[in-house]
Each structure stands twice: as structure tokens, then as C-alpha cells.
Amino acid sequence: MPLATADVIGILGDNLRLRKSVLPLSSKVTTRWTEGLGLPRGGETVLYTGMMYQLIPYIEGLVRAVDRLGDSWMGSYTKLGRRVNRLVNISAFMARPSAAERAVYDRVPIDVVHLLRRAGVRFGALYEDDLYSGALAYDLGLDEIVAEHAAKVLAAFRKHGVKQVITIDPHTTTMLRSVYPRILEGYDIGVSSYLEVLTEKGVAGNGHRVRPIDGEVVVHDSCVFARYEGVVDEPRTLLAAAGLTLRDPENAGRQTWCCGGPVESLYPAKAAANAEKRVAQLRAAGDEAVTMCPMCFVNLSSAAGSTMRFRDISEYLREAFAS
Amino acid sequence: MTALVNPGLADELARSDGFDADACMNCGVCSAICPMGVDVEVRRLFRYVLLGMEDKVRAETERVFSCLLCRMCEENCPAGVHIAENVRTLRHHIVRTGFGLGEG
The missing domain is CATH 3.40.50 (Rossmann fold)
Incomplete structure (x- = not known):
């Protein structure tokens, strides 16, 4: 029996509220892509991943695990699963991607760093304060939990003096650019996707090789x-x-x-x-x-x-x- | 056969930003081009809301949560209805009142 809709949404909401992500990952995992890049911590302009690319191999692992569970104990006791999840991060135990699977997705922000540098953009990163945007929870209608979480994201921007965010994926882009201004009073962060920044900077022109x-x-x-x-x-x-x-x-x-x-x-x-x-x-x-x-x-x-x-x-x- | 009617349902949802199911003229373009096809059928969901048929909305929970929120319907809607946001508003309603979730 598949996990019931309410229980899946409950687990995702609990995770966002308690652990700042629908699928909580350690900061070691979410910041691995920054290693060796020498990105300044914070600053007026930052590259912001919203953890999206880092999350995907874990979501794949979780989907595989839920598929495997089928009629198992958890399929029959999903409410117990949600209660346990509040205490222990069960999703992290269930999703175990290989290093090779993780590397496919970690490569994306690394490539974006090199592209932005080639275009002459100066920027930093937020490392462990680069939080999930809340996109999935927002889509599922968990508005109150998302509003509370968005305030934490804005607090991280304020703490690091961020005024302009460069995003990578579309879901983080729309959350930070179109949703946050509607749900957060005083939200004044400029948001552009790296595709827009590269186009505006004319990365292919201006004598660039x-x-x-x-x-x-x-x-x-x-x-x-x-x-x-x-x-x-x-x-x-x-x-x-x-x-x-x-x-x-x-x-x-x-x-x-x-x-x-x-x-x-x-x-x-x-x-x-x-x-x-x-x-x-x-x-x-x-x-x-x-x-x-x-x-x-x-x-x-x-x-x-x-x-x-x-x-x-x-x-x-x-x-x-x-x- | 009985139906639980909540005459205030449409007004309750309309308090949310941009909920405009009443602009739907039931032409069916959304259903015709929806990638999920009859799995979603938003115009039927909107009619239930406008008629205050709360139990019908709840009975269609899987339809409400099967929407991709991809806005293909919205892009082609001749009445310019904010379909995806309406569906998201329905989800918020179900999550709060049906599932007892959502409090921060």
C-alpha cells in the first residue's frame, strides 16, 4: 500500500519545520560542491542553490525506498512513520545515493561558478546557510510552514548582507523572486537566474573565448x-x-x-x-x-x-x- | 444521496490572494490540454467550490494533488483564470481542514 497523501505531506512539512528542508541533508552534503572554489562567505551578491541539485539524488533514493516498501510495515503504519520522523530523520536513512550519483548533481553549481566567473561576475556563497526554498511544501499547500521557513531564509540573507541572489534552478528562482515578496513583508532581495545573468553579461560576446x-x-x-x-x-x-x-x-x-x-x-x-x-x-x-x-x-x-x-x-x- | 454543502466555501477560499474560480466559464480547454487529462479536471473542482460542495472537494483529494501546477491550462485559458493558484489554494484548504496539517 503506498504512503497516504496526508502522511507524505505531513512528513515533508515536519521536515521543513523541524529541519529546514523537506528532505534534510547534512551541511557536509549540501556544501560539498563549494570545496576548492574559494567562494567568499556572503556579500552583496551570492550564488544560491536552494539545495535543489544536491537534493535530487536523495529524493531519487527515497522514491526507490518508498517503492520498495510496497506492502511492508511502513505502508501499513504510515502514521507511526510520521511520528517517528518527528524524532528521527527517517528519510535520511531511506535515501542513500552513491558518490557517483551525487557527483552528477554537485557538478552543476560548480559549472555555474566557473561560468559566472568567466562572465566577470563577483559573488559569494552562503554555505550551510544556503537553505532549501520551500518550493515543494508551497506547492502542496503548506503555506504557514513555508511562511515561517521563508523568514529563516530572509534572516540568512540579512545576516550575510545579501542584496542580490543568483539562482540556478527554476523552482528556487520562482520561490525567491515571485512567492517570497508576497508572503514576506519587507522582502527586497533581487533575484536572477544564472541563465539571465549570463545572457545579460553577454558571456558569448565581448571577446570571450x-x-x-x-x-x-x-x-x-x-x-x-x-x-x-x-x-x-x-x-x-x-x-x-x-x-x-x-x-x-x-x-x-x-x-x-x-x-x-x-x-x-x-x-x-x-x-x-x-x-x-x-x-x-x-x-x-x-x-x-x-x-x-x-x-x-x-x-x-x-x-x-x-x-x-x-x-x-x-x-x-x-x-x-x-x- | 446527500451532499454536505458549505455555502461559505467559495467566499472562504476567495479571501486567498487571487482565487478566481468564479471566472471559469467551463469551456473545457484546460481539461483538453492538461498533461494529466481526466486525472485533474479542474473545472469540475471549481464547480464544486462554487456550489459549496465541500465533501465533494474532499472526495476529490487525489485530483487536487495530481495537478502538476505546470500552468499549461492557464497559458491557454480564454478567461485568464489563475488555475494553478486556485488549485494550490484548494490544497491549502484540504491540508488545513482535511488533514489537520499546515500550522507553522
């Missing part, structure tokens, strides 16, 4: 970037400047088709079915696709198996502009 990538790639737009934040042209501008020939699938740009990821935590079978439909659209347009959201990446890669290759946009851009 480019190592063109010869090839074709199908663009999978993130729903949140395209329809919530209007980020449609920036990834295309950057990928084209990287030398790639871009192909649009049947649904593209503001009409993009969701990867299914948003319902993964509650209804994994529905998420997988939706991802399969999207993969079919993408495969009809080419053999390799680019994503710009970690949830899209994991859902589509998983649905495609070996039939199609997916890469995060940061990987192409790093190769072309900062290798």
Missing part, C-alpha cells in the same frame, strides 16, 4: 522557467552561442510539456507516465535533449533509460564558455 560545440540538441523548457518566470529566450540564446543547433519538440517554449516531476512525491506512477509521454515528444525531435531543472533531468532521464541522452544546460555552457 568560445569553444563551439558541434551538434544538435532538443530543448526541453522547464514549465516554471517558461510559464512562471518567462525565461524562454535566454537558454536558447546561450545554447546557440555555444554553437549548438537547437530543435524544438512538439510542445516548446511557453507551451512546454511538464516532465511529471511535481507529482513524484505523491504519485510516482503518474509522474512516470507523464515523463514517458514527454520523452516520446523529445525523441521525435532528436537523440539528445537539454534540461534546465534538476527535476526535469531526473524524471526524463529515468523515463528514457538508454533510448535518449539528457544533459543539464550548465554542462553545455561550461564546455563552450568556461572549459
